[in-house]
Amino acid sequence: MSAPIIKVDAISKSFGAFKVLDGLSMQVMPREKLALIGPSGSGKTTILRILMTLERIDGGYIQIDGEQLYHMERNGQLVPADERHLARMRQKIGMVFQLFNLFPHKSVIDNVTLAPMLTKGMPRPAAEKRAMELLDMVGMADKAKAMPAQLSGGQKQRVAIARALALQPKIMLFDEVTSALDPELVEEVLNVLWRLCAETDMTMLLVTHEMGFAHDFADRVLFFDRGKIVEEGKPDEIFRHPKQERTQGFLKKIIAAGHRV
Amino acid sequence: MSAPIIKVDAISKSFGAFKVLDGLSMQVMPREKLALIGPSGSGKTTILRILMTLERIDGGYIQIDGEQLYHMERNGQLVPADERHLARMRQKIGMVFQLFNLFPHKSVIDNVTLAPMLTKGMPRPAAEKRAMELLDMVGMADKAKAMPAQLSGGQKQRVAIARALALQPKIMLFDEVTSALDPELVEEVLNVLWRLCAETDMTMLLVTHEMGFAHDFADRVLFFDRGKIVEEGKPDEIFRHPKQERTQGFLKKIIAAGHRV
Amino acid sequence: PGSADDSKLEQLKGQGFARVAIANEPPYTAVAADGKVSGAAPDVAREIFKRLGVADIVASISEYGAMIPGLQAGRFDVVTAGLFMKPERCAAVAYSEPVLCDAEAMLVKKGNPKGFKSYEDVAKDTSATIGAPGGGTEEKLALNAGVPRERVIVVPDGQSGLKMVQDGRIDAYSLPVLSINDLMKKANDPNLEVIAPVQGAPVYCDGAAFKKGDEALRDAFDVELVKMKKSGEFAKIIEPYGFSAAAAMSTTRDKLCAAK
Amino acid sequence: MEWDWNFVWQIMPTLIQGVKITILATLLGSVLAAVVGLGIALARRSPNKALSRIVGWAAEFIRGTPLLVQLYFIFYVLPDIGILLPPLVAGVIGLGLHYGTYTAEVYRAGIDNVPRGQWEAAKACNLSARQTWTHIIIPQAIPPMIPALANYFIAMFKETPLLSAITVLELMNQAKSVANTYYRYIEPITLVGAFFLAISLCSVVLLRWLERRYGKIER
């Protein structure tokens, strides 16, 4: 068995007096597809944002691909990471946001080529060629010249996925990538995720309220509550035979609300 | 068979050059529970807003409870309604919005008592007594003194329902009252709708994307597309055996997106 | 005759005070630390109005430029501010007999480096600038002497003018002699020098200026003024401020208004 | 007092002379205010607490006190410590400093209005701090600011009459001098009002255009 690509070790995180994560640990294997589910406010987004280095942690350690994320060695000692270390580590990780966060002043193709050109010094022709391949993959090649404001939510989200892929991260984080979309548009984004899942060997962490999709897509499901992993296991176990009361209650409510599992 | 309480007769409505409704007709019987479904942009919200007199119509007639809504008689002629006529007609109709639209500067109970006190001249003690009954019905009596900002989405929506009920309308319009809520909070609002359905004899029109709820709740379902009623019938007919291709396609997509029918 | 005019005095008597415009320019006007207005011009006016039966004056300090329009607009009943009599002004307002007389002076750097003796000297030196109050006599004298508009700097008040000479922003600042002397006394700056009187500039006298149409009031004022001049009370009031009563008594309104 | 058209034509060239100075002062003042504002905005965002605190208070002070008094200060008091500025320069510095404290607020709001998601997306794209500023934040922050900046420059234009206190012969000063020479106030002051109104109305049109063109970014 190979080594985990993500190793979260007893991390904690507070916002002011409010402790969101308290000694959370978890491991993710390379190529694993992980679904994170759980009630609102349970800390799912927070853990993804921490992995993307959008937040700092208050304690604990995170290893990505065998290297410390928030720490680095200096003179044989572990010290807090500096911006250069973080920038290097971020190359391994990409993230897609709930609200897309496309750059509104740049065209679709410029959104995708910007980062490779700036951070990897890729020349424009090469970056554009690669961007067109990615846009093709997400079915957005014909909109390459459009501005984000001219796209529907589903289309924006597909561009955002292409943008994150352009940096060829080893790990992709998806935070409720469909929940801001009209129900009819959800499908097209999920289709892209399916393809991605089949065609690449990236490690994927997915926060979602689409239980049906989580079930079919994930190798493993983590159920979060109040900053802790309450239950984890294969999708069938979690969705069909949840052991914990909290999980059962959550799934019952979701089903009552009309979602298919 | 009694007379319809709502009679929509060949109405049309455009926004600029864009024709949203084109010769739409429909009838609703007293006490009927009607579900309006259909793809985004098909005009569901528009028809509710027209019934609430939030929009004007360009042509056609609407009768509510045997009286013209947008017209009134003067010297034996039908002329466009004036503000006084509209205000009188509005007493028969209440509406609950997708985004609650509570008054943020007033406490929960003040939200509910404001309209009865101002429009019906109800004295404060009577209005508050009635408001507490309604808040009790929606399970919000203990939050009567809270400000809207302190409530969760589901709680806000329940207050909004109580507020609309306080004017004792004959017809209630609900426009996607759960779609702005976290999945876990949807249930509590649907529960209130169930109670309402069972306990009152109001006519209810409900726009929703919760197909499961629409199925169980409605006496009749209207499927809208591009401002027309494409198909209508009993819930079982529409959801299990849709006749129109457009309806079939819509339901298939919704199911693929993870909604239960 | 002129019963409408008489009523003006009656009105002032009735309200118990007259509104007087003064300038912010010692020694014509002085404001004590307690806010009390004194100075040669207001003191004379106060005394005469008292004799006319108007108990007191209410003085408000005004820009020179705003005085005549303010009078015309009915903001003041009279201007006693060292507003010198000149034909154009005589056409705009109704003057009393002369009250305060003064010659013109210039404030320059020690040693008078540009050698000014008259406004014409300023005009000749193409690099020279001269400061003067906007709408004041000195501005007109300089312009008439041929100093081009852009070299006549409109300076808002005496202190600003003094400061501008000290800072070398203007080469000369022109005001009546007594005003300049007062400025010099306060500044106590050995690097400055006063040129007085300016050659070729006439000695001017001011008078109390009334609105056109208030001639009756003006005439009443004149009667008392002449009495005071004769009795010597006039000299007692103005001479402590440095003004010469003899100068005022040696000329008349008619002469000054006709002067060219 | 009667309105006298002959007089109007007679004084027009003088007033136009004043308009030129007024416009010149406004233009120079605007450029300075734009630069000073950016400086203040950046200083206030600086991680150096002392710097941001001091600049913050200084800006607050300048904004809370009248420009007129500041102009007196710059023109009449600064020479005491050896800083002697020509009237127009002193005026432009006064305008630029005073309005710089306003434009600083515009810059700040413009930068704050770029949604947090944009900073985060830039980070997720692994852009450096400088790349984030130049490629993501500034291009989005500047266009919506343009109307607000223009608004302040128009306000500045209307405050230029203050410069007459420090002997700048701008429009208002010219008008007063004309009025004092001829003892006629209605025509010069009305004309000054008309000039201001005309230029303001033109600038309102310009502003509307700027708002349409730059007012909002479509997301």
Next chain:
Amino acid sequence: MTQWSGYLGLILQGALVTIELTLMGSVLALIMAFLAGMGRLSRFFVLRALATAYIEFFRGTSIFVQLFFAYFVLPLIGLELTPLQAGVLALGLNVGAYAAEVVRGAVQSIGREQHEACIALNLGRWQGLRHVILPQAFLVMLPTFGNNAIELLKATSVVSLISLADLTFQAQVVRAQTGNTMVPFATILVIYFVLALLISWGVRSLERRMARGLDGVRV
């Protein structure tokens, strides 16, 4: 140096006039702001046109022109005003025109959905405005009103040009009488700043009081 204390008294008298002007001007400005601001939102063309004309005119012509008009020209057409009245009139109308746009913007910033909730609850136009829209809009207006009041405070310094004995004017008098420039101007700068701080502190505490329980509402 007993003299200084006397002149300080003079300056404080000026401060009193300045405060008086600011208060009365603010009241007038507030009234005009609501009249014209609501006028611009009226259904009636005439009211809209009147309000727009008022706003554009008073924002378009400089405060100096308005002041001179109120002081020198209005008496010529028979409207006699004391300097204080002229000052309050010009300042109040001028600042009121700016604040009117604040009123309009704040009312419009209250989302359409609040208006619609009023209709759905069958509230009349005035009832909805009075109980729902204005209470919320007022909170949005407050901070900008605070800024407007400070603008007004600073603008009072220009009334010294029409010989109203306000702070700036008294500083000029003291300067002429004592020959000292630095002391009077530095003193009044501090006084203006303290007054401005008082205003912004007052507005902020009012805002806090009114915003209680409304967290998450403010835009």
